[in-house]
Amino acid sequence: MAHDEFSLIRQWTSRSAGQEGNGLSVGIGDDAAVFSPSPGMEVVACCDAMAETVHFLRETMKPSDIGYKAVISNISDVAAMGGIARFALVSIAVPPHWTAAECREIYDGIYEACAAYGVRVIGGDTVAAPDALHLSVTVLGEVEKGRALRRSGARPGQLVFVTGHLGGSAAGLHLLLQTRDAGARVPSEWSELVACHQRPAAQIEAGRLLLASGAAGALNDISDGLASELWEIAEASGVSLVVDAAQVPMHEATRAYAAQAGRDPLDWALYGGEDYQLAGTVDPAGAETLARQCAQSGISFRIIGRVEKGGPSVTLCRDGVCGPMAKAGYNHFAQAD
C-alpha cells in the first residue's frame, strides 16, 4: 500500500478526534489517550487479535463485518466481567493486496460497533503488513469497584445458565463455506444464521443485570464454544458442572439448517464458538427474578444445569446418558467437509 493511501487511512481512522469530555481528557491524535473511570468504578481492559485466513476469510466476511466483529469480541469480554465498554484502541496491519477503500470499510464496521455500544475510539496504530491483514483491538471499560464477575465465582448449589441462543455463528459459517464451495449465493431463508456469524451482538445488558442482581456466581462469554467456557469456569472455580443437553438453547434456524446439512446442531452449540452470549452460574434464589428481568429486556436467560462439589469437571447429559463434555474447541475452517 502506498504512503498516500496510509495517510488516507490515518485520516479516516481519526474521525473521532476532538471528541473529548465525559471522562476523556485526551482523545485520539496524541502519543496516548488520557481518561478517568467514572466515580466508584474500576477500569476493565481486554485485547483480542484476529488474523486473515486464521480468524476470518474474505469470502465469508465483508471488510465491515471484520471490523464490527473484532470490536464485538472485545466488548463481549467486558460484558463477561459485568462491566460497560467505553473506549477502544485499534491496531491494524495492512498488506499490499488490501485497498484503502477496503480498509475504510473495516473502520466503518469498527465505528458502527462502537456506536452501537457507546464506545469511543481513542487510539491505535496503522502499520504495513507483508501479506495477511491483522487486526488487534483493545477495549477499555468500567465496572463497580470490587464487583467484577469472575470465572472463579461458581459455587456448589448454584445453577448454570446461558443467555440467548448458541450455535448460530457456527451454522452460519458452515453455510457460508458450503455456498462458497458450490459457487452459489446464500438462500435468503438462512439470512438469520449469516447474521449470527457476521454481526454478533455483545451481551452488555445481560451482564449488567447479572451484576446488579447480586445473585451471579461465575461469568464467561462464549467466544470459543460453550464447552470451552464451562471448562474454564469449572477449573477456575474448582467445581463440577452438570449440563442437560436438552436445555441448551438454539435458534429454530440452526436446528433446521443442521438437519438439512446432516449435522448435529449441538456440536455447533458446544464447540462452534463466536456466539458471544454469556454463560455462568447463579444462586437458585435469584434465578427467577433474573429470568424475568432479562425477558423484559428481550434477553433469553436459560437454566441449563447445576453446579456440584468436586471436579473440576463438566458433565453433559443427553437422552439419559451422562458423560464428560469434551474440552476441545472447533477448527473453524476445517468444518465444511
Place this chain on the structure above:
Amino acid sequence: MAHDEFSLIRQWTSRSAGQEGNGLSVGIGDDAAVFSPSPGMEVVACCDAMAETVHFLRETMKPSDIGYKAVISNISDVAAMGGIARFALVSIAVPPHWTAAECREIYDGIYEACAAYGVRVIGGDTVAAPDALHLSVTVLGEVEKGRALRRSGARPGQLVFVTGHLGGSAAGLHLLLQTRDAGARVPSEWSELVACHQRPAAQIEAGRLLLASGAAGALNDISDGLASELWEIAEASGVSLVVDAAQVPMHEATRAYAAQAGRDPLDWALYGGEDYQLAGTVDPAGAETLARQCAQSGISFRIIGRVEKGGPSVTLCRDGVCGPMAKAGYNHFAQAD
C-alpha cells in the same frame, strides 16, 4: 505451530498470573483485567503494532529484542504524556516458522522491559498467523489529573529541547544491515550503537521531571525521527520551531561510525527514529533548573532551538543557512545501500 505449542506459549505468557494488588483487582487469566488508577491520577492508554519484515528483521533483532522494543515503544508514549507506565496487554500472532522456544524468548524480552519499568502484563491474546509474526502491545499508565503533557502545548518564546542522544538507533541498524550483507560480525567497538537499536530506553524519568517542573510546553517521544516529531508539535501547537543543527546531541560513536560509513549523522538524528528520547518545549525561566535536575539523574537535556510565532513550520539552521526541515520519515530497510 501445533496446538500443544500454543498451550505452552499461553502458559509462558501468563507468568504474571496471581499478581493482583496495588490497584490491580483482576490480573491475567480472566476475560478482562480490572484495575484502578491511583488517587488523583487519570489513565494513560496507547497501542503500537510491529510486523515482521516491516518493523523488524530476524537478522537484526533477536526474539528477546523484538519483545523488549515493542514494550519500550509503548512506555515511551506514556513518557511523552509525562506519565508513568503500569500495565501491558500483549497481543501476538505467531506464524508456523517461529518455534515455541523463540516465542518464549520474545516474552522474555517483554517481561524484561516490563520489569525494568515496573509494568505488569495483565492480558492479551495469542493467535496463529499465516506467515509473518505480528506483535501489538497496549500499555496503560497514569498521570496526574488534567496535567498530561500534549503536543499542542508549545508557545512562542519557549525553547526547544531534546533528551539524550539522537541517531544512535539508525546508526546501529545501518551497521547491522551492512554486516549482515557482508556476512560479517559486528565489530565490538560499535556495540553501543547496536544496543541503541536493539535495546532502547524509555524516558519516563525525564517526562516526570518535565511534568513536575511546571515549565513544560509541548512533549513528544522520538519514535519516527526528530523532524517528524517536531513537525507534529508545530502543527498541533500552531507555532514555528527553529532548530540549530549544531546543538542536536549525538553520541561520539554515531559521528565516528557515520564518518566511516560516508554518511551524514544528522540525517540519522533527524530522520532515523526509534531513539525513544523526548523532544518538546519549555519556558526559558525553567530550563536551567530542569537541565540541572536531569543532570542529577544522569539524563542529558539539551536546548536545540526556540519557538516563534507563525507557522506551523520547522526550520533547520546549519552552518549559517536556515531552511525548512524536511517532514519525511525514514524507510528503515531501504537505507543500507
